[in-house]
Amino acid sequence: MAYAIEMLNITKDFPGIRANDNVTLKIKEQTVHALLGENGAGKSTLMSILFGLYQPTSGTIKVRGKEVVISDPNIATELGIGMVHQHFKLIDCFTVTENIILGLEPKKFGMIDIKKAAERVKELSELYGLNVDPYAKIQDISVGMQQRVEILKMLYRNAEILIFDEPTAVLTPQEIHELMNIMRGLIKEGKTILLITHKLKEIKEVADECTVLRKGKYIGTIDVKETDEKQMAEMMVGREVSFAVEKGECHPGKPVLEIKDLTVMNVKKLPAVKNLNLTVRAGEIVGLAGIDGNGQTELVYALTGLAKAHGGTILLKGQDITHMPIKKRLDLGMSHVPEDRHKHGLVLDFALKDNFIIHCYNRPPFSEHGVLKPKAIDEYADKLIEQFDVRSGQGKETITRSMSGGNQQKAIIAREIDRSTDLLVVVQPTRGLDVGAIEYIHTRIVEERDKGKAILLVSFELDEILNLSDRIAVIHDGEITGLVWRKDTDENELGLMMAGSLKKMEAL
Amino acid sequence: MKKHNPLVISLIAVVIGLLFAFGLVAITGRNPFDLLTALVRSMTGFNMQKPDAGINPMFVLNWFKYSVPMILTGLSVAFAYRTGLFNIGGEGQFIVGGTAAAFVALCVDLPPIIHPIACLLAAAAAGAVWGFLPGLLKAYRGINEVVICIMLNYSAMYICNMLTRGLLPIDPNTNARTISIPDSAVLKQVTTATASQFNWGFLAAIVGLVIFWFIIEKTTFGFSLKATGFNKEAARFAGMKVERNIILSMMISGAFCGVAGALLVLGEYKYGRIYTGFDNYGFDGISIALVGAANAVGVFFAGMLFSLLKSASGNLQIFQIPSEIAELVQAIIIYLVAIQYAIILVLDKIDFKGFKKKREPKSIEGGDA
Amino acid sequence: MKKVLKMALASLMAVTTLTACSQPAEEENPGTETPTEEKISIGFVTDMGGINDHSFNETSYKGIQEYAAEAGLVEGTDYSYLQSDSETDYMPNLSTYAEEGVDLIAAAGFLFADAITEAAQAYPDQKMLIIDVDSLDPEMTPNVQQAVFAEHEGSYLVGVVAGLRAKNEGYDAVGFVMGQESVTMEKFWAGYQQGVWSVYPECQIYYDNANNFAAPEVGKSLAGKQYNSGAYIIFHAAGATGNGVISEAQERAMNGEDVWVIGVDTDQYAQGYVDEAQTKSIILTSMMKRVDTASYNAAKAVADGTFEGGVVRYTLADNGVGLPEENPNLTEEELAAVEEATQKIVSGEVVVSETAVNNDLTIGD
Known part of the structure; x- marks a missing residue:
């Protein structure tokens, strides 16, 4: 079979770092080829080279057997290479069609011929089974639909080779399933797909071949059918990985967090959390399972003080913290790994070391009489970086924004765990992270449990809940619909409770 | 990925701006050497075309004289900017500061040295009040501080004029200002050897620079201000008092401008002013903070640069170069710094090592060395 | 020129x-x-x-x-x-x-x-x-x-012109726009008042202070206000701000309104043309200083x-202040009245005061 793209012996150097080291990537026509690697393995650099954003230091690129020099993205487009970015580049208040034709507007008497464009969009959408309304506005359609608009954008430009950059990071399980079907349909119509991901499940489901990169180096290309997930993971990480978290018996102690009849309003002033009761004890992990949007965010906001509780009480170590300011809750013994690490977790423009002390900057040893103590701050940062293996370009001085998502999350975990509080509220701790980082973070959470901390884990990923929790609480429409022991339950039962069709309160 | 130092970008902008000025002078048939002579004379007091005349320190002191209020208003804008606020209300704060100083100078009887200090403190307080209002509205009502600040600029002018005319003794000869302030309140010339009005008020600028640097770089307060400026939500999440930070930051910013206004009243005008318009020091502060990358060292140099261009105006005209050239240079520098993306692009192109272009926001890779 | x-x-x-x-x-x-x-x-x-x-x-x-x-x-x-x-x-x-x-x-x-x-x-x-x-x-x-x-003396003369013209044309108000309050500026105002009232004692005089010598836009809006309130002629003593007064009058004249401006400091006649051919100017006369x-x-x-x-x-006696040589917009009667007033001031028969009468005809604010 002919190759659609061959990237041969690509090396790319950045000052102080070799991002790609003699990497070869050969993609057969009409296949889904996966590019697998941890964050920082060099996937994005390789794709940026293919897309003309960077020039390789050495190596050659062939498209359909012909050697090419891709010096800017327009050449890539002319060659039929299209990229569906992880973060969509769409204009919210424009329609689907307007977004698609942006830059390529068909003209009729000098006016944009929207009708003609919309027909073409509809045609393409039907051909590939995308089911997109050409006249819908982007702000009104779901994230999954928006991704399809991105795909249509490429198809509209006659792309033959489609690159998907982490396409499932933002999708729900159903949407992921549909996307896989769309990919298969594209292959059938003669397109070639390059899928960049670190999710093994998806590779297994949709890809034909898989090229693995690790730390910028080419590890190998494998036939997906003949390789299992564990093997792929090991190629990617470079060592054996365990998907299941090693964890011993749990020994719950005194209640640390007690939530009694809590009611919280959402931004629309409607009750999002309704008379909720939940207790988390020392030395246990309570997983809060549920579909996104069932009151988890509001609950966590009320616990941490970002939102006001409208009724009920929250006790931390027996003290009423229901209306306490954030600062006092933190000081009393609450740590919080927030759901949105960019919005709440980090000041992205701060150096790493400053993010480490963002809670305790105004206490000794980091400051005295209102004056910061740089030495203490540096030492503390070095300590955390070493203990938690936070990797970054310039160590503690790195501007957090330039760090990888995994390392940003590690930094937050490091900060929150090291504060050695009694309660750790962890929300979506591994979203968007690769296998290695997930493994690491899970291990640290279990360690904290074993040290006797009470841990409330909020996650939309059932696997994570099942892996980590000792007890599982299920939230549906702002109410606890299930409270079960991990060992006594399974995915099915939880699914029913998450949908609100089963109630079970046995692990009180 | 290497970040370009904003001060390097400013420096490049300055060089381009000056080169452009020389080019323009040349193509309009004037002598670029005259431009150089004028600039050097304004900076050093040395006239390259009359080397025998030696060095005339008056020009240097005039340069310093202009720099003092400009550095202070630059610090003001930079301080607010560090907290994510845009203080365009410098003009108003400048005016209330000047008026407050005039009130204390004319209505309170104090011994020398203490008197001007009392005036400056009053001016700082008045400026702080003028910064407090937009800060308060921003913090608790989310009202855009820019709009409020602009409105308060005019309010300041008219209210201060009304108070001055109504409560202070007006000079009968002109009926357009107060009588002269008592000698005890005047900021004396540092040296009477020249006719320059350069006065001891410059100490206020130095103190301002030190305070700015200390608060922003060294204190927990500055730390929380910066956190608020970069990411309000994260700061709130970390238990910082975001609203208080916004208000305090605007107040401190206002105080800087207030002091600047007072320095002119105490050191140069030596009477309470009735304002007919804005002096533009507050607006100059915006450019200075921008070019100075909103940090103390940068503001100092940007302030010195812009005040040089201002003080060079006279010398340029003496050498028959339109003083608009100085304004043009300023404008070019500001534009270049504002569109620093262009400079970064050029820097990237000429750097053979090839820094990453900032095309893609997700520049995560390569971070984990 | x-x-x-x-x-x-x-x-x-x-x-x-x-x-x-x-x-x-x-x-x-x-x-x-x-x-x-x-x-x-x-x-x-x-x-x-x-x-x-x-x-x-x-x-x-x-x-x-x-x-x-x-x-x-x-x-x-x-x-x-x-x-x-x-x-x-x-x-x-x-x-x-x-x-x-x-x-x-x-x-x-x-x-x-x-x-x-x-x-x-x-x-x-x-x-x-x-x-x-x-x-x-x-x-x-x-x-x-x-x-x-002696601005008060010169202003007295243009006041005479303004008063006569308003009286003859049947208007009951004229206006004055000042650049900024000061002792000097008050002399303009004082002389103008006395001049107007010397020939037309019932005449109203609107007064506005732009508080700025360099704000034509303020001058324009003040002039608009005064014209709207019935002022027929505005004497501006406001430097560049007065240019706004002139342009307001020009616009009105081009729209067929009958309005005048009295210029200040120089002969501003050429600034007030309202037609391409430059035959008609809305500058009635100017108070030359x-x-x-x-x-x-x-x-x-x-x-x-x-x-x-x-x-x-x-002073007026030594031609330090006065009207321009050429006054195309003035009638014989007006010129004669100016001549008469000049004689009286020079001879000391009329002493123009430097202090204005307090006048609360500031309109609109």
Whole structure:
């Protein structure tokens, strides 16, 4: 079979770092080829080279057997290479069609011929089974639909080779399933797909071949059918990985967090959390399972003080913290790994070391009489970086924004765990992270449990809940619909409770 | 990925701006050497075309004289900017500061040295009040501080004029200002050897620079201000008092401008002013903070640069170069710094090592060395 | 234009006599004079209005230019001006000239009073001229000539014109727009009031203070307000701000409204044309304040070695203030009335007060 793209012996150097080291990537026509690697393995650099954003230091690129020099993205487009970015580049208040034709507007008497464009969009959408309304506005359609608009954008430009950059990071399980079907349909119509991901499940489901990169180096290309997930993971990480978290018996102690009849309003002033009761004890992990949007965010906001509780009480170590300011809750013994690490977790423009002390900057040893103590701050940062293996370009001085998502999350975990509080509220701790980082973070959470901390884990990923929790609480429409022991339950039962069709309160 | 130092970008902008000025002078048939002579004379007091005349320190002191209020208003804008606020209300704060100083100078009887200090403190307080209002509205009502600040600029002018005319003794000869302030309140010339009005008020600028640097770089307060400026939500999440930070930051910013206004009243005008318009020091502060990358060292140099261009105006005209050239240079520098993306692009192109272009926001890779 | 001015100046020079503390005027005809004096250098410092303000700065500098043309001085090397962008530029600009060693530094406007005093003390040998200020202490500033004008007398004349015209055309109000309150400005206002009421005692006079000499947009809106309230003629004493008054009147005249403006400082007739052919101007007349005479005389005195400090007054009697030579918009009757008023003032029969009557006809605010 002919190759659609061959990237041969690509090396790319950045000052102080070799991002790609003699990497070869050969993609057969009409296949889904996966590019697998941890964050920082060099996937994005390789794709940026293919897309003309960077020039390789050495190596050659062939498209359909012909050697090419891709010096800017327009050449890539002319060659039929299209990229569906992880973060969509769409204009919210424009329609689907307007977004698609942006830059390529068909003209009729000098006016944009929207009708003609919309027909073409509809045609393409039907051909590939995308089911997109050409006249819908982007702000009104779901994230999954928006991704399809991105795909249509490429198809509209006659792309033959489609690159998907982490396409499932933002999708729900159903949407992921549909996307896989769309990919298969594209292959059938003669397109070639390059899928960049670190999710093994998806590779297994949709890809034909898989090229693995690790730390910028080419590890190998494998036939997906003949390789299992564990093997792929090991190629990617470079060592054996365990998907299941090693964890011993749990020994719950005194209640640390007690939530009694809590009611919280959402931004629309409607009750999002309704008379909720939940207790988390020392030395246990309570997983809060549920579909996104069932009151988890509001609950966590009320616990941490970002939102006001409208009724009920929250006790931390027996003290009423229901209306306490954030600062006092933190000081009393609450740590919080927030759901949105960019919005709440980090000041992205701060150096790493400053993010480490963002809670305790105004206490000794980091400051005295209102004056910061740089030495203490540096030492503390070095300590955390070493203990938690936070990797970054310039160590503690790195501007957090330039760090990888995994390392940003590690930094937050490091900060929150090291504060050695009694309660750790962890929300979506591994979203968007690769296998290695997930493994690491899970291990640290279990360690904290074993040290006797009470841990409330909020996650939309059932696997994570099942892996980590000792007890599982299920939230549906702002109410606890299930409270079960991990060992006594399974995915099915939880699914029913998450949908609100089963109630079970046995692990009180 | 290497970040370009904003001060390097400013420096490049300055060089381009000056080169452009020389080019323009040349193509309009004037002598670029005259431009150089004028600039050097304004900076050093040395006239390259009359080397025998030696060095005339008056020009240097005039340069310093202009720099003092400009550095202070630059610090003001930079301080607010560090907290994510845009203080365009410098003009108003400048005016209330000047008026407050005039009130204390004319209505309170104090011994020398203490008197001007009392005036400056009053001016700082008045400026702080003028910064407090937009800060308060921003913090608790989310009202855009820019709009409020602009409105308060005019309010300041008219209210201060009304108070001055109504409560202070007006000079009968002109009926357009107060009588002269008592000698005890005047900021004396540092040296009477020249006719320059350069006065001891410059100490206020130095103190301002030190305070700015200390608060922003060294204190927990500055730390929380910066956190608020970069990411309000994260700061709130970390238990910082975001609203208080916004208000305090605007107040401190206002105080800087207030002091600047007072320095002119105490050191140069030596009477309470009735304002007919804005002096533009507050607006100059915006450019200075921008070019100075909103940090103390940068503001100092940007302030010195812009005040040089201002003080060079006279010398340029003496050498028959339109003083608009100085304004043009300023404008070019500001534009270049504002569109620093262009400079970064050029820097990237000429750097053979090839820094990453900032095309893609997700520049995560390569971070984990 | 220049020719007209030159002629006007020449004739003016012929009759100019300086009062009290100044030297007796020289009875030479400047047109035929040969420059026997040594070449001098002159520096002029403008205020914020700039050199092209159609008013104070421009006219003062014109006097210097006139002298320079006679004496063969070259602009840039022998004489020049420095633009001030704010009051904090006054002192640096004055001292820059002093350091340059020019023979005469001139500046116009009461805003310069403090800066000139300071500069005069720093450079006690530097000859300086300040126009429109007479409040400096001659003991402390013996090197400064203070030139002031009897604006109230000139304003009285244009007041007579405004009052007569409004009365004859059946209007009951005229207006006045001031640049900024000051003792000098009050003289304009006072003279205008007395002039109007001398011929038309029932006439209302609207008063507005723009509080700014360099804000045409303010002038325009104030003029609009006054015209809307029924003012027929507006006398502006507001420098560049007055340009806004003129443009408002032009717009109204082009739309068929019958309105007039009385100019100030220079003959502003040419600024007020409302047609392409330049046959009709809305400038009824102008209150000429011969600041160019003051700067011309000072420059000449420096060259002659006759320059002296102290106050020099330019009055109606010596043509320091008055109406332009040409007044195309004035009727015979009006011109006669002006002539009569002039005679009375010069003879002392009418004494124009410098103090305005308090008038609460400020409209709108």
